[in-house]
Amino acid sequence: MIKKVKSLLTPGKYFLQGNIACAEGALVAGCRFYAGYPITPSSEIMEHMAKRLKEVNGYFIQMEDEIASICSVIGASWSGIKAMTATSGPGFTLMLEGIGYAIMTETPCVIVDVQRQGPATGQATRPAQGDVMQARWGASGDYQIIVLAPWSVEEMYYLTIEAFNFSERFRIPVIVLSDEIIAHLKETLTIKEEVIIYEREKDINKPPFLGNGKIPPMPSFGEGANLLVTGSTHNEWGVRKAFDPNSQEKLSSHLIKKIKNYEEEILRYETYFIEDCEYLIIAFGSVARSALKAIQMLRKENVKVGLFRPIILWPSPIKKIKDLIKDKKIIVCEMNQGQLIEEVKKHKEELFSLFKTRGEAIYPYEIYDFIKSI
Amino acid sequence: MSEKLYKYLREEVFPTPFCPGCGHGILLQTILRAIDELNIDIKKIVFVSGIGCAAWIPSPHFKTDTLHTLHGRPLAFATGIRLTRPDLEIMVISGDGDLGAIGGNHLIHTARRNLKIITICANNSIYGMTGGQLSPTTPKGIITETSPNGNWEEPFDLCALVKSCGAQFVCRYTVFHTKPLKRAIKKAFEIDGFSFIDVISPCVTHYGRRNKMPTLFDFYQFILKNIISYEKAKSLSKEELKNKIIIGEYE
Ligand SMILES: Cc1ncc(C[n+]2csc(CCOP(=O)(O)OP(=O)(O)O)c2C)c(N)n1
Numbered sequence A: 001m002i003k004k005v006k007s008l009l010t011p012g013k014y015f016l017q018g019n020i021a022c023a024e025g026a027l028v029a030g031c032r033f034y035a036g037y038p039i040t041p042s043s044e045i046m047e048h049m050a051k052r053l054k055e056v057n058g059y060f061i062q063m064e065d066e067i068a069s070i071c072s073v074i075g076a077s078w079s080g081i082k083a084m085t086a087t088s089g090p091g092f093t094l095m096l097e098g099i100g101y102a103i104m105t106e107t108p109c110v111i112v113d114v115q116r117q118g119p120a121t122g123q124a125t126r127p128a129q130g131d132v133m134q135a136r137w138g139a140s141g142d143y144q145i146i147v148l149a150p151w152s153v154e155e156m157y158y159l160t161i162e163a164f165n166f167s168e169r170f171r172i173p174v175i176v177l178s179d180e181i182i183a184h185l186k187e188t189l190t191i192k193e194e195v196i197i198y199e200r201e202k203d204i205n206k207p208p209f210l211g212n213g214k215i216p217p218m219p220s221f222g223e224g225a226n227l228l229v230t231g232s233t234h235n236e237w238g239v240r241k242a243f244d245p246n247s248q249e250k251l252s253s254h255l256i257k258k259i260k261n262y263e264e265e266i267l268r269y270e271t272y273f274i275e276d277c278e279y280l281i282i283a284f285g286s287v288a289r290s291a292l293k294a295i296q297m298l299r300k301e302n303v304k305v306g307l308f309r310p311i312i313l314w315p316s317p318i319k320k321i322k323d324l325i326k327d328k329k330i331i332v333c334e335m336n337q338g339q340l341i342e343e344v345k346k347h348k349e350e351l352f353s354l355f356k357t358r359g360e361a362i363y364p365y366e367i368y369d370f371i372k373s374i
Numbered sequence B: 001m002s003e004k005l006y007k008y009l010r011e012e013v014f015p016t017p018f019c020p021g022c023g024h025g026i027l028l029q030t031i032l033r034a035i036d037e038l039n040i041d042i043k044k045i046v047f048v049s050g051i052g053c054a055a056w057i058p059s060p061h062f063k064t065d066t067l068h069t070l071h072g073r074p075l076a077f078a079t080g081i082r083l084t085r086p087d088l089e090i091m092v093i094s095g096d097g098d099l100g101a102i103g104g105n106h107l108i109h110t111a112r113r114n115l116k117i118i119t120i121c122a123n124n125s126i127y128g129m130t131g132g133q134l135s136p137t138t139p140k141g142i143i144t145e146t147s148p149n150g151n152w153e154e155p156f157d158l159c160a161l162v163k164s165c166g167a168q169f170v171c172r173y174t175v176f177h178t179k180p181l182k183r184a185i186k187k188a189f190e191i192d193g194f195s196f197i198d199v200i201s202p203c204v205t206h207y208g209r210r211n212k213m214p215t216l217f218d219f220y221q222f223i224l225k226n227i228i229s230y231e232k233a234k235s236l237s238k239e240e241l242k243n244k245i246i247i248g249e250y251e
């Protein structure tokens, strides 16, 4: 159910940090439960929520670890409350079993992963984009997931709202994949007067699970629905079917179809200067900002460069440009040693890659130099 | 089972998956009797369980909201419900492996927070579901699939652990003590804090078969011989308490 709500902050221009904007976005989207475990570079989200949730009669708890955090978020979601957590790479790894449970039980929730350099503890304060594949495939089993990639403080706000809307609409955990640069960046954002939010459908007389790709209604605990929620294979009423091949097939195809069928609605991306471009950069998050800057420099010298920026990473919008990329030189820039590029390779073999995993931004001049050298 | 309890059950999911002679069936019934005697609307209770034979006690049998979660995590899920839904009662039912091993961290922290969650540990001192491996409550010397020469590790007294963390009401009974057990469950509903009831519930199939106690009656005899009340146990040394099962409320 779509609803218009007034923004919680007075409409107008603000100068905010990315992490704070994310927390404010969550609040206006209706998030009233936060459980988390501190980890750089995501902790400001948690600290802001600790303060602000109290003001809006919400619930906040610092749990004993990230496993407990995601589990209590799922518990709160079944209690009928929009819920979230935020973390960074190693904490996200700990959450993956819980995320798998949320997928299996069709539980809406939002997880923010502010990426830092890894593996393991890596560089806690340094930016990275190494979790592209962890976010896509980290949980066990076969599934579809939604992963959003903000590139500005404004998007930390509005994409977090979108994340809640997707999660409620499709009954799925949604991941906001940010990075240390966007999280700690301070810049202006405009808070609109109203935003559109999605409230989950409830009907205690209809099956609460499955639906062959359609989204079933989701009642909460204590409403008389006799909910039978299980992470084991189940039928549409939640009855365990752990030995039945047909039930497993039905369930996994539903979990995949319910996102695939709506891909057209879900996919989000942006293009810059693509009409006449000979070179096309594909980049997301903070790297896309550097790319755009480099493009402006190159355009001044009449080098015809364009940008394709996935706003959603999964499901991947790259298929949308499979014709466009055929006759162009494609440069994939990312703060990892080649993750998003694998998705581009499905459509074109010859690609240029600019990767950097030094815990530093990819600077505009590096992209500029790289394109000049091609 | 008494017919008056049928109304609390999803009859379509019966028979239960428990082996003949498993203690978990007795516990299932005792929980329902307590609820029936208290005259609480079962629809106002959310049952949360982890993974294991014990976790199957509420899910799918109880006809109300049940959340069958991940191995070791039911208390973390329950915390999310507890904070947001003061109108509901929450009962966690899970195994000794679930609550004491993989979920041990959540157990101590939930006890420390002393939130109103009733936790029942169906303690068979073994991993029943996965074929009879060592659990953190397996007594010394016991043979399991993963301690073929007898367990050399010191077991946990989960009650002492949870009590030391700040839980308000902590006790232990066995499935052969259904009356005090039922009383304890009823009392837990009145407690405004964390309650932990450790219930010794024999696994005849794995624990029993490997340790010369293949029937429930063998366990009955063993337990009768080895129980000791908390009051009496207080004055005994660790050596004297070896292999004893302490029952009653922990202070
Ligand atoms: C993360 C994870 N690790 C391991 C398992 C396998 N597993 C399922 S039940 C179980 C042990 C259950 O023992 P307990 O909690 O004592 O319950 P019981 O079956 O004895 O009643 C294990 C190890 C699992 N399901 N998930």
Ligand code: SF4
Pocket (backbone or CB within 6 Å): B017, B018, B019, B021, B022, B023, B024, B053, B054, B124, B128, B129, B202, B203, B204, B205, B206
């Ligand atoms: S394996 Fe053990 S615990 Fe599981 S149902 Fe059988 S007797 Fe009970």
Ligand SMILES: [Mg+2]
Pocket (backbone or CB within 6 Å): B052, B054, B095, B096, B097, B122, B123, B124, B125, B126, B127, B128, B135
């Ligand atoms: Mg056990």
